[in-house]
Amino acid sequence: MQRTLVVIALLAVGLTACQENPVSGRRQLALVSEEQAQSSSAQAYAQTLNEAQKKGKLSTDAALNSRVKRITDRLIVQAGNMYAPSREWKWSxxxxxxxxxxxxxxxxxxxxxxxxxxxxLKLSDDEIAQIMGHEIAHAILGHGRERMSRAMAMQGGMTLGSIVAGRDLSVLSPVADIALTLPNSRSGESEADRYGIELAARAGFDPHAAVRLWGKMSSAGNGGPPQFLSTHPSPDNRIQALNALVPQMMPIYEKAR
Incomplete structure (x- = not known):
């Protein structure tokens, strides 16, 4: 009985904490606020760059830094058009x-x-734009916040479950991760592909580059584990999905050019 009440309580929290994403329309778990997500990300980012600088790992190639910034600046403008609150972000x-x-x-x-x-991968500007468009899409689609919320929910679930069971259930965490986290993460990856290629097209970057990029990734042996155990769609599935999106994106790209 007590275990049933815990499960019901967790389900109730999950349902009440879901919000509709303003870009995709998909409902997402939102136990973590946008402010909390951005604050913790800013701290992690500063720490990452600080450590990279100490190790001499921050690129000092002025031409490369300028190239990347030029590409991402164009994408940031379109991110603001797709998701207006991102215009206020402190992009870096x-x-x-x-x-x-x-x-x-x-x-x-x-x-x-x-x-x-x-x-x-000897990336062209269009291919870099596809990568960064995909990553920016993750941000404007709230996937980082969603991952934090899922982690919090799973941690809370394990804690309550352990109390009810009278033993430590943390050993089940990997199983819970496969059962609960990965399907949503694959969905998030597919969403980021979909909106990332559109961001790049709006910024005037060739949609065909998304297909070329993942062809290169596949050839580089970056396919990873089987799809059912991966947070990313397999390269073949990803290429097929992106190929299907190219005709829809070409008019956007031609207009932007």
Missing amino acids: VAVIDEPTLNAWCMPGGKMAIYTGIIEK
Whole structure:
């Protein structure tokens, strides 16, 4: 009986804490406020850049930094048109000199891209725009805040469940992560692909570059684990979905050009 009450309480919290995303229209768990998400992201960003600087990992390549900023500035303008509150964000982009094939954008517009992905994949401006458009889409779609909320809900669920069961259930966390977190994260990745390619198109970057980019990622052996255990769609599925979006995005791109 007590265990049932805990489950009901958790479900009630989840339902009341869901909000409709103003960009996608999808309902999202929002236990963490936008202010909290941005504040914690700003602290994490400052710490990340500070550590990178101490290690001499912040790129000093003026031409590369200028190139990345020029591209992201165009995307930021379109992010503001897609999600008006982002016009007030304190946007920032850093180029981190590491071989990692990665880039990210935290809540509030704190961004980074790694030299590894640019150099190893020999990215064009259009392809960089697709990467950063995808990452910016994560931010304006509230995916960072959603991940924080899911983590908080899962942690709270495990704590309450342990009390009721009279034993530590934290060992079940990986199972809960696969069962609950990954499907939503894959959905978030697909959303970021969809809105990221549109952001790039609105900014005047070729939508075909999204397909080329993921072809390069696949060739680089960055496909990762099987799709059912991955937070990212497999490269083949991703390329297929992006290919289907290209005809819709071309008129936007042609108008922006």
